[in-house]
Amino acid sequence: MSKSYHHGDLRNALIVAAAQLIEESGSPDFAISDAAKRAGVSAAAPYRHFKDRDDLLNAVSELCFIGLAEVTEATRKNHPEGSRECIIALSNVYLDYVARHSAFYNLMWCAGKHSLAEPGTEGDQRPGFYAFVGAVQDWCQKHALAGCDPLDLAVKLWAMAHGLAVLKINGQIAMFLPAADVDDMLASSANSFLDGIEKHHETG
Amino acid sequence: MSKSYHHGDLRNALIVAAAQLIEESGSPDFAISDAAKRAGVSAAAPYRHFKDRDDLLNAVSELCFIGLAEVTEATRKNHPEGSRECIIALSNVYLDYVARHSAFYNLMWCAGKHSLAEPGTEGDQRPGFYAFVGAVQDWCQKHALAGCDPLDLAVKLWAMAHGLAVLKINGQIAMFLPAADVDDMLASSANSFLDGIEKHHETG
DNA sequence: TTGCCATGTTAATCCGAGTAACATGAATGT
DNA sequence: ACATTCATGTTACTCGGATTAACATGGCAA
Secondary structure (H helix, E strand, C coil), X not given: CCCCCCCCCHHHHHHHHHHHHHHHHCCCCCCHHHHHHHHCCCCCHHHHCCCCHHHHHHHHXXXXXXXXXXXXXXXXXXXXXXXXXXXXXXXXXXXXXXXHCHHHHHHHHCCXXXXXXXXXXCCCCHHHHHHHHHHHHHHHHHCCCCCCXXXXXXXXXXXXXXXXXXXXXXXXXXXXXXXXXXXXXXXXXXXXXXXXXXXXXXXX | CCCCCCCCCHHHXXXXXXXXXXXXXXXXXXXXXXXXXXXXXXXXXXXHCCCCHHHHHHHHHHHHHHHHHHXXXXXXXXXXXXXXXXXXXHHHHHHHHHHHCHHHHHHHHCCCCCCCCCCCCCCCCCHHHHHHHHHHHHHHHHCCCCCCCXXXXXXXXXXXXXXXXXXXXXXXXXXHCCCCCHHHHHHHHHHHHHHHHHHHHHHC
């Protein structure tokens, strides 16, 4: 029989269903009961696998972070170590990922909504970022910029990509610069920034 | 009598009550009925002034944007025209405003939650940003950087400030750089960026 | 004064989150 | 094979809060 009393993989089915509903509606305000229906179970079943709504949302969020880590790490491998190109590529991949998953933006980043997973735990959100840190570290070493902190630099570049992503998602870029290519903006932002860093180390 | 059947200024009272509840709880998930209670009216009264929950939330959001525009414009007036200092100060004021109103962050910026007001209408969110654009424009002229688009530059700097604000609000900065001063990070980010722009115009 | 109608009120309805009590069946030990 | 157990589902609630319907008040204009 195709439908047994026990689902078998309901937890994951619910996460997928929730993700689909979020993507389809463009907002995280779906009904648990709809996710349950889509997974073919009753409205109460989800509570066997998730404490409450936020718990399910967190699981979806983790999925997103895993996806982000994957593309980020893959990108780093495909670019020369220590190259500025690698840093820019990572920034753009980040921007694209965030923009393409804009419906999940609130889940992933919005203030205090969902608890950040603790470092070292399954949902640790840092792996994706550490590809970034590594690339910046390589670049610093290659360019003999011993004085600068790669972590600090990485966070600044990250903020740059993130800021553009948010403004893009919210339509602010389109409002002020209708013809702009956000990828280009990010690349030139990062380039100017890195130029500035290099300049500082040449003259200072 | 102090309490008449008709409130007299219920619309504004509700906006204020909602803003208070959001600030007190740190999240925009307050109950309409609580806002009504605080304004001293019944739970259904708000619907005479707001179509639905989102409509009230939008009104609160507009209030925030007005506040942002005020501090931004004031800051611009208090700094030398065309100075880099003015640009940095504006960036920091922006960062501070967003961080101090983090409970309102979702209302103001989060993806598609609330419609952006149309240009020229009462809730037009651009005035605050145009102080920024103006400062960047002054700087470009003063430094004879004729080739660069001030609007483009302004958006990039804005994204920088915004990105750091988001990462700060969400605790990401604290996670990766526990000792960091985000204001300093923003200032040095913007300085490196502007250094890079200048360098480009010197050499290119 | 008389009536209008914007603004309030009370009393529903509806929807969706979460819980309680019961049901099923896969796995496990005898 | 058979009985027991417990994770996982089910149905049938409760509850809060958004929204609406029908009625009430009173400021204001003709």
